Amino acid sequence: MDTTAILKELLPTYVLPIRGIHGVSHWARVLENGLRIAEVTGADIEVVTLFALFHDCRRANDGRDPDHGRRGAERAELLRGSLVRLSSAQFDLLSEACRLHTDGLTEGDPTVQACWDADRLDLPRVNIELKRRLICTEAAWELRDWARARAADRYEPGLVTQVWGV
Numbered sequence: 001m002d003t004t005a006i007l008k009e010l011l012p013t014y015v016l017p018i019r020g021i022h023g024v025s026h027w028a029r030v031l032e033n034g035l036r037i038a039e040v041t042g043a044d045i046e047v048v049t050l051f052a053l054f055h056d057c058r059r060a061n062d063g064r065d066p067d068h069g070r071r072g073a074e075r076a077e078l079l080r081g082s083l084v085r086l087s088s089a090q091f092d093l094l095s096e097a098c099r100l101h102t103d104g105l106t107e108g109d110p111t112v113q114a115c116w117d118a119d120r121l122d123l124p125r126v127n128i129e130l131k132r133r134l135i136c137t138e139a140a141w142e143l144r145d146w147a148r149a150r151a152a153d154r155y156e157p158g159l160v161t162q163v164w165g166v
């Protein structure tokens, strides 16, 4: 999956500050959170990777925007078969993960759970403390100290500049 090409497609229509609280640094931390969770749970890393890029790409503001997950899923649908190459089953998981990521759910397919947890582990960037009942998997809960430190620092993973060229 060419995440750099996908980024180049998504950024021109991302209407918020690129390095804001829902921008590329968040996407990269969500990606790295998700891959670490997947190492333990066996979640689908292609889906987890694409979730990181798409879930917030259609946010209209940095506050309350309850429909942005659905719009993110639609954006992925538009690129399906070109930059987004997934099986139907994988795409369904990506779509579900994007559409429902702000609904506070914790039950679901392990790949969907990894997506939601990857996003929630980054909540300390906006001073929201992690709560066990909002984390889907034990694997993610075990990563909370590592993820909290990176989130609180708004740490930007090297891939943002080195791979994505942002």
Ligand SMILES: [Fe+2]
Pocket (backbone or CB within 6 Å): 055, 056, 068, 069, 101, 102
């Ligand atoms: Fe979101």
Ligand SMILES: [Fe+2]
Pocket (backbone or CB within 6 Å): 022, 026, 030, 055, 056, 119
């Ligand atoms: Fe997010």
